[in-house]
Amino acid sequence: MPKRKVAIAVGGVAALGAAALLLPNANASQDQNGQNAASGATGAKTLKSADASDLAGQVQKILGDAFAGSYYDGGKQQLVVNVVDGDDNVIVQAKKAGAVVREVDNSLGELRQAASTLKTEATIPGTSWAVDPRTDKVLVTADSTVTGAKWDRLQSTVRSLGADMATVKKSAGSFKTFVSGGDAIFSQAQGGNVRCSLGFNVTASDGSPAFLTAGHCGVAAKDWSDSQNGQPIATVDQATFPGNGDFSLVKYNDPNTQAPSEVNVGNGQTVQIKQAADATVGQAVFRMGSTTGLHDGKVTGLDATVNFQSETDPNGVDTVTGLIQTDVCAEAGDSGGSLFTQDGGAVGLTSGGSGDCTSGGETFFQPVTAALQATGATLGDAGAGAGGQAGAGDQAGAGDQAGAGDEAGAGDQSGAADPSASAGGQAGAGDQAGAGDQAGAGDGSGAGGDQIGGGTDPSGAAGDQSGSGAADDGSSQTDTH
Numbered sequence: 417m418p419k420r421k422v423a424i425a426v427g428g429v430a431a432l433g434a435a436a437l438l439l440p441n442a443n444a445s446q447d448q449n450g451q452n453a454a455s456g457a458t459g460a461k462t463l464k465s466a467d468a469s470d471l472a473g474q475v476q477k478i479l480g481d482a483f484a485g486s487y488y489d490g491g492k493q494q495l496v497v498n499v500v501d502g503d504d505n506v507i508v509q510a511k512k513a514g515a516v517v518r519e520v521d522n523s524l525g526e527l528r529q530a531a532s533t534l535k536t537e538a539t540i541p542g543t544s545w546a547v548d549p550r551t552d553k554v555l556v557t558a559d560s561t562v563t564g565a566k567w568d569r570l571q572s573t574v575r576s577l578g579a580d581m582a583t584v585k586k587s588a589g590s591f592k593t594f595v596s597g598g599d600a601i602f603s604q605a606q607g608g609n610v611r612c613s614l615g616f617n618v619t620a621s622d623g624s625p626a627f628l629t630a631g632h633c634g635v636a637a638k639d640w641s642d643s644q645n646g647q648p649i650a651t652v653d654q655a656t657f658p659g660n661g662d663f664s665l666v667k668y669n670d671p672n673t674q675a676p677s678e679v680n681v682g683n684g685q686t687v688q689i690k691q692a693a694d695a696t697v698g699q700a701v702f703r704m705g706s707t708t709g710l711h712d713g714k715v716t717g718l719d720a721t722v723n724f725q726s727e728t729d730p731n732g733v734d735t736v737t738g739l740i741q742t743d744v745c746a747e748a749g750d751s752g753g754s755l756f757t758q759d760g761g762a763v764g765l766t767s768g769g770s771g772d773c774t775s776g777g778e779t780f781f782q783p784v785t786a787a788l789q790a791t792g793a794t795l796g797d798a799g800a801g802a803g804g805q806a807g808a809g810d811q812a813g814a815g816d817q818a819g820a821g822d823e824a825g826a827g828d829q830s831g832a833a834d835p836s837a838s839a840g841g842q843a844g845a846g847d848q849a850g851a852g853d854q855a856g857a858g859d860g861s862g863a864g865g866d867q868i869g870g871g872t873d874p875s876g877a878a879g880d881q882s883g884s885g886a887a888d889d890g891s892s893q894t895d896t897h
Contacts, residue, residue: 461514462493465699466757471495472696475515479506484524485549488698489516490714495696498549520552521580530554530577531721538573540566541725541733542591544780545582546717546741549697554582555717555741557778559590559770561725588777589770591724592748601629601752602644603637609644610636613706613753615765616689616784617675618665620653621792625675626667628787629752630765631657634664649673654791658724658734662767663787664752677795679704679754692784692795693761695740701763702756703742707749708773717741722780724768739780740764745773755781762795 463471468488475497476483484498497515499507500523510517527547531554534545542559556574558567574582603610612633620626627650634655639648648669655664668675678686681704695701699715720741726732740755746769755764764781771777788794 459511459514460492460494460516463488463495463514464493464759465490465696466693466759466761468495468696468699469694471514472497473694475510475513478509478513481523482506484520484522484552485527485547486515486696487549488696490698490700492516496549498552522552526581527552527554530581533577534573534582535721535735537576538570539723539733539735540570541723542566543570544591544720544722544741544778546720546739548717551583553580556582556584557587558584559587561590562586587770588775589772591722591770592768601633601640601642601650602646603640603648605637611644611749612636612640612751613749613766615752615754616679616762616795617677618788618791618793618795620665620667621794624667624671625673626650626653626665626793627675628765628784628791628793629664629666630767630782631655631662631664632767633752634666640666656790658736660737661786661790662736662739662782663765663790665787665791665793679756681710687756687758688760689756689762689795690760691762692788693757693763694785695763695781695783700758701742701744702758703744703746703750703766703779704754704756705746705750705766706753707747708745711744711746711773713742713744715740715742716778720780722768736767736780738783738786739767740783742779742781743776744779745771745776746779747772750779755784 461471465488468486472486472495475486475495479497479499482499482501482503484500486495486497488494489496495515497510497517498520499510499517500520507517524547531545531547534554534556540558540562542561543557545554545556547553548555554577556570558570562570571584574584601612601614603612610633612629615628615630617625617627634652635657638652640650640652641648650666650668653665653667656662657664676686677689679689680686695715695718697715697718700712701715702710702712704710718740719737720739721735721737722739724734724736726734740763742755744755746766751766751768753766754762755766756762762784764783765787767780767782769777769779771779784795
């Protein structure tokens with residue numbers, strides 16, 4: 417590969433329409449004076465959502481065993497901390513640190529024990545659970561496939577935990593792994609093409625340029641290209657899925673590859689990725705997807721467990737733990753891509769979920785901090801960093817936008833206010849070389865064909881593979897994760 421700028425720079429957008437989705441500009445104005453100010457007699461600080469995790473960490477150390485979770489109140493721009501059986505002195509210290517303290521009944525230990533019981537008694541494909549500090553309960557979610565005896569079993573298990581310990585809700589669609597989120601990357605597996613997306617460029621522990629993407633992508637295939645039928649430019653070094661995470665470290669084959677630490681948000685605009693950031697419940701986040709473009713939402717749960725239907729065993733379950741739960745939408749083709757904050761914090765990698773960007777749903781993300789710790793990689797430029805933006809001319813599918821401006825189902829994503837300052841234009845994202853031709857082939861996901869296909873021809877059945885086993889019918893079509 418020539419020493420050119422890598423077209424699959426961090427998390428490029430397939431398309432950013434001008435005004436369809438006005439991203440919240442509250443983050444930019446939450447702290448109008450540029451510093452944390454005291455609010456009322458409580459001393460609670462007004463915070464940007466991106467700063468809430470730091471304060472949460474400080475207060476957790478102060479409270480010790482009395483700490484029972486925390487969340488960011490976007491309306492009041494304050495961090496709310498749950499306390500159980502707290503000593504008056506440490507509660508006063510927590511308030512002085514700037515948090516709003518709320519007394520609750522369930523300790524973190526009790527909530528985690530409830531989650532452990534769910535794992536033992538109700539590991540059913542199409543279910544998930546995560547501690548919700550806003551309700552002080554475990555939030556259990558069941559997708560549309562959980563019916564009959566499975567639904568009865570889930571409800572019975574939840575009831576056994578006690579009336580005030582957990583709640584159950586139904587979700588539209590079915591839980592499946594998504595593949596994409598940023599610029600499309602392609603590979604061959606089992607006779608067909610697999611498509612995923614790059615999350616964040618990083619530097620591997622040996623100093624070589626690399627990127628993070630979803631683990632089910634790294635399990636599906638070893639060699640990855642930036643065009644559908646192109647030569648491999650990167651090779652999987654490590655991959656975890658299922659189990660304790662969903663992440664892969666993929667090293668560029670050319671050690672001189674320029675891999676800037678930034679997210680390309682279209683129209684020549686980028687967001688510099690400065691650091692890895694832990695998520696906080698209630699935090700405002702942005703997701704970039706090669707299928708659906710730019711979408712925003714909030715973190716709704718941490719340390720989530722998701723039970724995906726196994727794609728290699730019809731009766732099996734691919735359970736993934738330690739994920740971030742959000743209300744940000746995603747669709748097939750979005751796995752592996754970037755979840756980030758307005759101020760440049762790398763938060764997550766798209767894993768999977770249910771629903772779509774029309775009806776909504778839940779989407780789960782691999783925490784970036786955990787992926788970096790596990791792989792030994794670091795965020796930051798792994799080359800000259802000379803802005804090798806997606807759309808640099810050598811994108812898959814010849815440079816231009818999938819769907820020329822209108823993502824599959826995505827509508828025009830706004831580049832408005834925030835990460836995409838001005839955006840209107842399309843990311844030269846090159847997303848997807850003909851990327852639309854996703855194969856429905858064998859995708860156990862059952863996911864519908866919302867593949868990008870900017871004009872190409874997504875196969876309607878298409879699905880997002882869970883990473884294992886991409887196209888299993890020997891076809892030459894593309895499976896999208």
